[in-house]
Amino acid sequence: MRLEGGNSVILRVEMDKQSVTFAELVSVIGHQGGDIVAIDVIRPGRKMEIRDLTVSVVDPSVVETLSAAVAAMKGIHLVNVSDRTFLLHLGGKIQVQSKVPIKNRDDLSRVYTPGVANVCLAIRDDISKAFSLTIRRNMVAVVSDGTAVLGLGDIGPHAAMPVMEGKAMLFKELAGVDAFPICLDTKDTEEIIAIVKALAPTFGGINLEDISSPRCFEIERRLKEQLDIPVFHDDQHGTAVVLLAGLINALKIVGKSMSDIKVVVCGIGAAGVACSRMLLAAGVTHLVGVDKDGAIHRDAAYENEVWNEYAAMTNPHNEKGSLSEVIQGADVFIGLSRPRLLSGEAVRRMNTDPIVFAMANPDPEISPEEAGPYVRVYATGRSDYPNQLNNVLAFPGIFRGALDARASSITESMKLAAAKAIASIVTDEELNSDYIIPSVFNEKVVPAVRKAVVMEAIHSGVARKVPGDFRNLD
Numbered sequence: 001m002r003l004e005g006g007n008s009v010i011l012r013v014e015m016d017k018q019s020v021t022f023a024e025l026v027s028v029i030g031h032q033g034g035d036i037v038a039i040d041v042i043r044p045g046r047k048m049e050i051r052d053l054t055v056s057v058v059d060p061s062v063v064e065t066l067s068a069a070v071a072a073m074k075g076i077h078l079v080n081v082s083d084r085t086f087l088l089h090l091g092g093k094i095q096v097q098s099k100v101p102i103k104n105r106d107d108l109s110r111v112y113t114p115g116v117a118n119v120c121l122a123i124r125d126d127i128s129k130a131f132s133l134t135i136r137r138n139m140v141a142v143v144s145d146g147t148a149v150l151g152l153g154d155i156g157p158h159a160a161m162p163v164m165e166g167k168a169m170l171f172k173e174l175a176g177v178d179a180f181p182i183c184l185d186t187k188d189t190e191e192i193i194a195i196v197k198a199l200a201p202t203f204g205g206i207n208l209e210d211i212s213s214p215r216c217f218e219i220e221r222r223l224k225e226q227l228d229i230p231v232f233h234d235d236q237h238g239t240a241v242v243l244l245a246g247l248i249n250a251l252k253i254v255g256k257s258m259s260d261i262k263v264v265v266c267g268i269g270a271a272g273v274a275c276s277r278m279l280l281a282a283g284v285t286h287l288v289g290v291d292k293d294g295a296i297h298r299d300a301a302y303e304n305e306v307w308n309e310y311a312a313m314t315n316p317h318n319e320k321g322s323l324s325e326v327i328q329g330a331d332v333f334i335g336l337s338r339p340r341l342l343s344g345e346a347v348r349r350m351n352t353d354p355i356v357f358a359m360a361n362p363d364p365e366i367s368p369e370e371a372g373p374y375v376r377v378y379a380t381g382r383s384d385y386p387n388q389l390n391n392v393l394a395f396p397g398i399f400r401g402a403l404d405a406r407a408s409s410i411t412e413s414m415k416l417a418a419a420k421a422i423a424s425i426v427t428d429e430e431l432n433s434d435y436i437i438p439s440v441f442n443e444k445v446v447p448a449v450r451k452a453v454v455m456e457a458i459h460s461g462v463a464r465k466v467p468g469d470f471r472n473l474d
């Protein structure tokens, strides 16, 4: 059995108490490398009893032998073995909830016909009232076509849904933004643009997610042109914001500056292109991008037009070759590609105090175990290692700020301000190689990002409203 996210399983067992004791069961599980961390009695009984045992294992590969040993015990019927992560997904992770109860005719006639009609007419006469009188004010669409889901690739719209539901949960839990996942059964650029455009009256913002490159660039650009609400491709810009925040702090640890470092970005897709642009805007000059066929350089004519633009703005020495060649002497590696593409041996050939951000999800380009002996600062996109560089640090606060300022778009300066805000949460006293970026659970993150985004929205003229808590600020 493959354990998904966490090393524990739930065994549902039916016990015949006349032929087996609980102590015997505990002993068999312990013998097989399992540790019972929780017990729930599902159906009590004097003779037969059903219990759910949450069993933690250090090595997930023992689950099969452990289950077989339990199933083989006299007086035990192993009803099923479930992964806690799968159980958590039963029936999906979010639901729609009403804000007001409907208890009587009076309530009914106000939330619904006839009362609702006047509200509709008020919006017909002044469309901006949709922001005050409907869910639009606080509602974001999380839109995916399932073509670049995490690092899993094109797994389709149905399989993408758990990630999109997860993003919606994070919006709500971290920033109070209502978000709805929408997985589209089309990969056609024109169709996606038309559908999202048609959906826009329902939403105050559009978060594009896990749409593969290069289509994602065109889809985002065209939707930004056509819509007057923020359109934000999270894998590009959320990632770039967090990456910059992490790099600002990592460079303080190694005492290097943006203008002096050589950066190698691996995976020049949605995230890789946007992160590279962000780094160039932040002052990096020596940046080399590497994709499947090696370094992106100016002597090639790429079918992917974005790579031709990329070649023009990066790789100052027009380096060619594979990742293991161009990594030579690099100060920073940024992985936004696939698992296990970087070897410890390659990291050994980087400059002194190498910084490795292996951000592919769910499995990084190099594991912490392999990178450990050679790196000075190491980060991944995952929550189970130190230094989680994940766009979840950015998108909730960015949309919170954009919605509160009723911004018509999210500008470059809003993103830059968000990156600096995230970086600044880690104080100089706290900063160390295992703490370059605040935790997702750090309660300062969303307010700091929101504030930075609102201020910049006002300065850059895209705010259509000044939130109450900003009215008396200069």
Ligand SMILES: NC(=O)c1ccc[n+]([C@@H]2O[C@H](COP(=O)([O-])OP(=O)(O)OC[C@H]3O[C@@H](n4cnc5c(N)ncnc54)[C@H](O)[C@@H]3O)[C@@H](O)[C@H]2O)c1
Pocket (backbone or CB within 6 Å): 148, 149, 150, 151, 152, 210, 211, 212, 213, 234, 235, 236, 239, 242, 266, 267, 268, 269, 270, 271, 272, 290, 291, 292, 293, 335, 336, 337, 338, 341, 359, 360, 361, 362, 380, 381, 382, 389, 390, 391, 392
């Ligand atoms: N930590 C985060 O916050 C975060 C955010 C966004 C994306 N990511 C991760 O980054 C990866 C890319 O995401 P994306 O949305 O940009 O996807 P994408 O499909 O747009 O880009 C992936 C790129 O990797 C390239 N690639 C594939 N094999 C390669 C190889 N052997 N060597 C070099 N490049 C190779 C592909 O050609 C493509 O250009 C995924 O693993 C994703 O989970 C992480």
Ligand SMILES: O=C(O)C[C@H](O)C(=O)O
Pocket (backbone or CB within 6 Å): 148, 149, 150, 151, 163, 210, 234, 235, 360, 361, 381, 390, 391, 392
């Ligand atoms: O979903 C994540 O954890 C981050 C990012 O959006 C990704 O696609 O990997």
Ligand SMILES: [Mg+2]
Pocket (backbone or CB within 6 Å): 150, 209, 210, 234, 235
């Ligand atoms: Mg994503």
